[in-house]
Amino acid sequence: MxxxxxxxxxxxxxxxxxxxxxxxxxxxxxxxxxxxxxxxxxxxxxxxxxxxxxxxxxxxxxxxxxxxxxxxxxxxxxxxxxxxxxxxxxxxxxxxxxxxxxxxxxxxxxxxxxxxxxxxxxxxxxxxGQKSSLDCQLKLFRLKKKLSDRLIAHKNSFGSFNKTTTEKQISDYLDTYKSINLNACREAEELVDSYAHALDTMTANTVYYDFIGSTKWNEINRINWWVEFSPDNVRSYVARYYNKYYTDELSYGDPKSYRGASNEYPKFLAYKAFTDLSNSMTLLGRRIKSNLALSDLLISERYTGNLYDQVAFSSLLMRATKEYVDDMYLISLIGNMKNEDFKLYANDLRKKRTIRTKSFQFKLEDENGKMVTNADFIGKVVLFDFWFTGCKGCLALHKNMAPVKAHFKNNPNFKYVSISIDKKRVIWLNSLQKGEYTDKTDVKLWTNEQGDKHPIIRYYEIGSYPTMILIGKNDEVIAMNPPNPYTERNKNALIKMISDALNE
Structure with missing residues (x-):
């Protein structure tokens, strides 16, 4: 003993x-x-x-x-x-x-x-004692700056994509775009190798994969932007190019050589799985995005062990703040991951967002200085909208919500609650007066000068805006990130979700 x-x-x-x-x-x-x-x-x-x-x-x-x-x-x-x-x-x-x-x-x-x-x-x-490591990282940051300058110069020499842009022009542009990024990765490899005598193996591997991860993430993120916001012809050309030259291709940073300590590389692999699926769906002629469950299925096919845990968990962290998280997906993820910290986090997220638990108990000020709490909404279905002045997505959500609000305008048991994270009261009040983010019928609340550090933001781990949360009549969370009504399909899905909650 x-x-x-x-x-x-x-x-x-x-x-x-x-x-x-x-x-x-x-x-x-x-x-x-x-x-x-x-x-x-x-x-x-x-x-x-x-x-x-x-x-x-x-x-x-x-x-x-x-x-x-x-x-x-x-x-x-x-x-x-x-x-x-x-x-x-x-x-x-x-x-x-x-x-x-x-x-x-x-x-x-x-x-x-x-x-x-x-x-x-x-x-x-x-x-x-850390001079060599920090010098190496600073030089990698300088390389990132050079890469950014090269990409800007390339874009300026070409101009913008439009309805008259041909597929060959898109292909030629992306060939050079891909080459510029690839050359930067080669330079990064040579740079880290030049410090091999001064760095331990883990440090060298980590700073290298951090560079590869952030560089490749930015590379495919720009492609995603073109697919999302370009005219239909450009969107299909870019998606076709991606599916031919990017899917199942990593160019630099072999996962087999990764030693598991980077914070950027798993994010890139998670984002790439999402992008691979989304661009394959784009060729179907629709703006369809992969959900978390589909992405996790592809991630589980590509990676195992600790790397699977990191990539799958990165996928959750990256997208759980932006989209609805299905309970079955979380149950499956928790069962598949081995990392106990990741499992605890995912389980806690499940309790907060997808299981019928009490919502965060708040006390927030409205535009007249009155304090509003959860008790004021008992017996009503509440849709929270978290936003801030200057947020373009928040402006778009306000516009897209008009038909949803109109559908429930005569139902006293539905409340739309706008919560601003503006840190200055005068900015918040000016935005309310302009009516660009809110309507007169909304309940308008403010997180005071705490902004995004307010406990309600921390509790729900809101990391992007706008964010919506649907609360039921018994002050229980029904859905985090319910459908954003930017399409007819999503509008109908949100109306149904609210109607179901009202009928319970």
Missing amino acids: LKLKILFLLLFAFGTALFAQKLTINGKIDNQLKVDSLRFRYATNFIDQQNLYGKGEEVLVKVQHGRFQIHLDSLPTTFYAIFLLPKNYSKDISDDYRLIGNIGYIFMLKADIPVEIQLSQHGVIFSG
Whole structure:
């Protein structure tokens, strides 16, 4: 028994050590940059890393006499972070500052290894034990900037796609587009190889696959944009090209060589599975998108083990904030994944979104300063619409909702509740007055100055806007992301979903 106790204590101490490491980052900023503070955001788990711009822990760092220091505790061996420096558009500053400040690229860092950073108008200099890794990553960020410039130049030389664009012109354009991206991946491979003597194998593999993942994600994302928003002839030409040259093709970044520590590569593989399916459906002549269940089926055919878990889970995180998540899909996903953290997250998501559990208990202010709570809607079916001023999708949803609202205008048991995440009250009120996002019949609420940090946003893990949530008469969640009525089919589906809830 004593031996078992000793073994348990040793294992506990070892496990605690893995997640109790510390890091101190010492920084120096040239006074000419006029930076008196910065924000530092970091994520210590795969879930938060997938959306570090919106999640993770954030530290406000004061800069005094041109120096700052960041202390972090309870860290895993490796984690991801962003130095959120104040934006600076001066022509006198180097691209390095823009890459870290204006764009905010994500760095992979290691715990317990000193980091020192020096910023000036002329560039960024790293020193300390992680110098080689950070130098390599900064050079990869510079390469991303060059890639972006090359793609912009290519687009400008061609012009825009329109109804008169021929299939050969599309093919020629995409041949060059594909080649530009491919050459950047080759340059990245050569760059990381040049640091092989200074980086451990896992670090080199991770920073390389982060570059490949983000680059290839952006590449196919642009193709998706053309398919989604181009005239019908262009849409079919681009989809046909994608199905011929992209489906089942990875170009760079062999999954067999991936060691499992990148936060970008699994996202790309998940997005590619979705895109492969959607573009194959586009050739049927319809704007059909693959749902999560179909994407997961393809992902399970392509990947196994830890890689399947990462890709399937990335697919969930990427799309659960944007579309309705079927309960059977979540049950299947939870059963297929082996990673316990992923399974716990998916199960918690299922409880919040798809099972008839109580909705988040809120207390929000309306435009007249009155506090509104869940109790005000008991016995009614409520459709929440989360939005913010400047959101184009939110403008479109308001327009598309008109026939749905008209259908239920005489039913006192249906309420449309608009919830703005604008951080300034005056901006919210101005938008209400213009009527571009709301109607007079809507209940209009505000998350106060908390914006997207409000507990209701965090609870439902809303990461994109607009987001709708349908709540039943007993204050239970019926559906997260019910159909957006931008098509006749979706409009009818949403009306039916609301009608079914009213008839319960």
